[in-house]
Amino acid sequence: MKKRALVTGGAGFVGSYLVEALLSKGYQVIVVDNLSTGRRENIPDACRFYQIDIESPKLLQLFAKEKPNIVWHLAALTDTSVSLESILHDLEINLLGTLNTLKAASQIKCEKFIFTSTAAVYGDTPKLPISENSALNPISPYGVGKLTCENYVRMFCDFYGIKYTILRYGNIYGPRQYQKGGSGAIPIFIKKMLSGETPFLFGDGNQIRDYVYVDDVVEATLKAINKGDSKIINIGTTKGISTRRLYKLIATLLDFKASPKLIAGRSGEIVNSVLASNLAKKELKWRPKTDIKDGLDKTVKWWKGIKH
Ligand SMILES: NC(=O)c1ccc[n+]([C@@H]2O[C@H](COP(=O)([O-])OP(=O)(O)OC[C@H]3O[C@@H](n4cnc5c(N)ncnc54)[C@H](O)[C@@H]3O)[C@@H](O)[C@H]2O)c1
Known part of the structure; x- marks a missing residue:
């Protein structure tokens, strides 16, 4: 069964x-x-x-x-x-x-x-x-x-x-991550750039995320x-990337030329976060395989193919 x-x-x-x-x-x-x-x-x-x-x-x-x-x-x-x-x-x-x-x-x-x-x-x-x-x-x-x-x-x-x-x-x-409210830098950046709008970064844009x-x-x-x-x-x-760098990678994939707008940071938002993955390797026999550039490329291609 x-x-x-x-x-x-x-x-x-x-x-x-x-x-x-x-x-x-x-x-x-x-x-x-x-x-x-x-x-x-x-x-x-x-x-x-x-x-x-x-x-x-x-x-x-x-x-x-x-x-x-x-x-x-x-x-x-x-x-x-x-x-x-x-x-x-x-x-x-x-x-x-x-x-x-x-x-x-x-x-x-x-x-x-x-x-x-x-x-x-x-x-x-x-x-x-x-x-x-x-x-x-x-x-x-x-x-x-x-x-x-x-x-x-x-x-x-x-x-x-x-x-x-x-x-x-x-x-x-990744693909299928629609933009919901104000969360998810990647779908927000892609969606805005595709519609010709310049995305903004909170604070100085140097926050590091995993x-x-x-x-x-x-x-x-x-x-x-x-x-x-x-x-x-x-x-x-275990690898962090700044929001500013993320913006650049997505802008390159979409051939988007404008520099980001900077606005004041939000409360409740973590500044830097990168997760160690040693325990996942040991306990789950898992390690991440996808390079950020490849993952973003697949994500951008998906966004280009959907109605939004
Ligand atoms: N996406 C991320 O970056 C991320 C990061 C850390 C943790 N998580 C966790 O992973 C899980 C999945 O996240 P996701 O990004 O797929 O989010 P998502 O919003 O796409 O998926 C959540 C799903 O839960 C459903 N749902 C919400 N409230 C419900 C309710 N009261 N009853 C029944 N269904 C309800 C929604 O309709 C949706 O389909 C969540 O628990 C989230 O906290 C996600």
Whole structure:
């Protein structure tokens, strides 16, 4: 009998790639998504799709019916600026939604729970790259919420005897990442440059970020099926790139000549973030493969081929 994999947020950017990979590996895939930022066309017909909120009591009935073996919990409100504007909304989806998903998973005692966390749990850290043992000082409601969820995942899974892995992703990019609100420098830059508008950079544009290509992230996320039990693992490249340099790389690919506009930095935004990936190498036998120039090239080509 096919193993059943349930993906919350499976209609979203990362989730949709994960779903495709799980189907190609022969899993029966169940997607839970309210389509708030995800897209119906991202969900392959071979999946069983439930359009519901992760906070809904219906989630418990759904888990009882589908009895997934493995749960990937990706559904979240992912925009840091939205989390700052609407703290309670962030809490409702990211914290209460995660608690409800954990409750549903523990009720059926699934085999493994994989939680997608973020580099935002570290906040601003003077020493780069950031290892998993670094201080945890999130500076946005999104980061605080994800860190709290990590603790609930550990606590629930230990209590109910469920295996778990927590993955702290860097800045993911790639095709299918639509621009949502004010987050995601890469889709914002590409979209603006394609429409002839000059993008702006926050502060001096020298912030350093760790951009990791979506295919690499999905590979690591799949490896967590049978590796990395009870571990919290960074998924990044160990290489930082400044926002200014990122702008230049994208501008070159699009033959966009204008220099960026500079505007004041935003609160809640981390200045520098680069994730060490030694633990991922050791525990998941994973390392990122995609060079930023190749990843950006694929991403730009995708943007050129879609209506936006
Ligand atoms: N993209 C990144 O750079 C990045 C970095 C670090 C961590 N992450 C984490 O990875 C996960 C996936 O992120 P993404 O970039 O694919 O985001 P996304 O917004 O594309 O995907 C999130 C999905 O969750 C769904 N969703 C949101 N609220 C829901 C709710 N209440 N009930 C049901 N479904 C709901 C959305 O419709 C969407 O399909 C998130 O947990 C995010 O915090 C992403």
